[in-house]
């Protein structure tokens with residue numbers, strides 16, 4: 001049987017960072033092996049931020065990370081914060097740029113981050129084996145036997161950095177959860193997150209493709225659970241865009257629990273209903289050729305205005321003479337409080353991240369080592385931590401990978417207590 005000192009399952013940002021940090025922090029001549037099921041490492045990393053890799057953010061607040069115990073993530077990020085990550089990237093040859101507080105490589109190419117990581121691992125002598133799908137891990141005395149289709153490897157330390165179960169085409173197929181469970185770990189309930197939401201209550205086909213500025217409130221059992229603001233995107237199935245991504249985790253979770261989930265969209269955040277009513281009336285009054293469709297189009301894109309008029313059963317060609325005050329107030333209210341029923345999400349295959357994962361109750365926060373099995377570590381999205389949209393998930397992947405890597409190196413060096 002082949003032997004290695006450290007075996008890392010998964011060649012994403014978490015696994016690759018863990019491998020690099022171990023190699024950088026030990027003087028000993030050890031073998032570090034990364035097993036990756038796809039033909040290349042870092043496929044998801046390449047897709048991040050629309051190919052630009054948004055890896056951290058200026059804002060870190062109590063909405064940035066979620067999970068059964070979000071403080072687990074904040075402690076990891078605290079020890080490997082934005083400055084540390086930027087410095088780490090810089091030493092690898094990746095400069096950064098910030099666009100409105102969202103951090104990217106200066107090249108604006110995720111490929112430059114992966115290229116730098118690959119070169120670093122090559123230089124450090126880390127062995128990367130692609131096309132190897134790990135299907136089992138067993139502990140025998142002090143060693144782990146890691147099994148893949150045609151390969152068994154024996155290792156002293158194992159890091160499970162296999163990602164979640166979203167965007168399977170980019171590698172993570174949820175197998176890490178099975179591996180963790182088989183080793184006795186608890187995996188909390190999994191939900192897609194950072195995902196578009198299916199909805200009813202508006203002719204979405206009619207306004208598919210529309211982008212509109214607005215605020216979305218998620219209502220569960222008559223109470224607002226969370227809200228987000230920014231550019232909303234309308235699609236034939238419902239709503240998407242960054243604000244929808246931000247609230248999607250809570251929508252998916254509540255729908256799975258069987259709760260009634262609705263959303264209220266404010267499409268004119270700068271105005272109140274009275275302002276809108278007066279503006280619409282002024283537009284119609286000032287020009288007899290003007291239509292109610294034209295007046296709504298002063299606030300929102302045409303296709304969306306049409307869908308709202310259809311919902312209110314108002315003829316889009318109506319002018320001042322055909323529209324009474326009551327209708328104008330009803331339309332103004334729709335712009336402020338467009339209520340839609342959320343019926344589902346677009347599923348794991350389209351979700352940017354997986355909410356839920358290996359319970360943080362069973363992982364040591366300072367080292368990412370399992371509390372149940374010495375020598376077993378977790379890093380990245382496989383853990384029950386998911387971040388908001390804006391670089392938080394990559395930051396956690398890099399930071400938790402670094403924490404695991406440092407802890408393993410210290411143990412190899414005999415420094416840990």
Ligand SMILES: Cc1cc2nc3c(=O)[nH]c(=O)nc-3n(C[C@H](O)[C@H](O)[C@H](O)COP(=O)(O)OP(=O)(O)OC[C@H]3O[C@@H](n4cnc5c(N)ncnc54)[C@H](O)[C@@H]3O)c2cc1C
Pocket residue numbers: 009010011012013014015035036037038041042043044045047048049050053054055056132133134135161162163164166167170171172173174175176351352353379380381382390391392393394395397
């Ligand atoms: C389209 C898209 C855009 C995104 N944009 C951003 C963004 O801009 N900013 C941000 O912060 N986050 C973003 N994310 C989320 C981010 O990419 C992930 O949270 C992050 O990649 C997680 O890193 P990871 O190393 O834990 O897992 P992954 O990147 O998923 O890597 C895990 C690796 O393990 C491999 N693997 C899995 N199981 C096995 C197995 N059994 N055997 C061997 N190998 C295995 C997989 O093939 C994969 O390569 C985006 C996600 C998507 C899908």
